[in-house]
Amino acid sequence: MTIVLGTRFLRYGLIAGGLLVAEGGAGAADAPAAHEAGDAPSMPEAAEASSTAEVLGTLHQADLKEVQAGEIAQKDGKSKAVRDYGRMLVNDHTAADKKVADVATKENIDLRASTPAPGANDMGTMASGPDFDAKFAQEMLDDHRKNLASVIEARDRTDDPRLKRLLDDMIPTLERHAAEAKKIIDSEPKK
DSSP states (O other): OEEEEEEEEOTTSBEEEEEEEESSSSOGGGSTTTTOTTOOOOSSTTOBOOSHHHHHHHHHHHHHHHHHHHHHHHHHOSSHHHHHHHHHHHHHHHHHHHHHHHHHHHTTOOHHHHSOOOOTTSBOOOOOOTTHHHHHHHHHHHHHHHHHHHHHHHHHHOOOHHHHHHHHHHHHHHHHHHHHHHHHHHHSOOO
């Protein structure tokens, strides 16, 4: 099994950290949808995710990126719903990252050493504009759906009980984030 940190760029340069779990050890080239239109190349092309350390490192990096995305939404969101969504991202992914760090500590894992290095332009500046809210919400919906599928896949494949419990606990939050992003999209006026 391979976990590849997704590097989806919004059209304005923001990357929302997503996880992509794929079978095989050959790397991202084997991962379905790893390079969709507009996506940057995936992070470590062939990171074996059989270890708890690698899964925790990837989760840590994804949480950090979601916190940054939330901060941008709070700053640049046009609607109260997007700003509130950004605040939720910051709060929930900060809390999730603390749980990741706690599991890493209990497992005697150096989280910094296990976290994939960020790629070039991992966090750009999202341009504000009239379409910010709709584009941001769509990217968050897409990323959280991918993250949810990846967390479920990783949970189902791990034999580590602490990691399994952590991943299980993340599922309702990711589902809520996807549902809230969908609500924002559905509330946007149709053009």
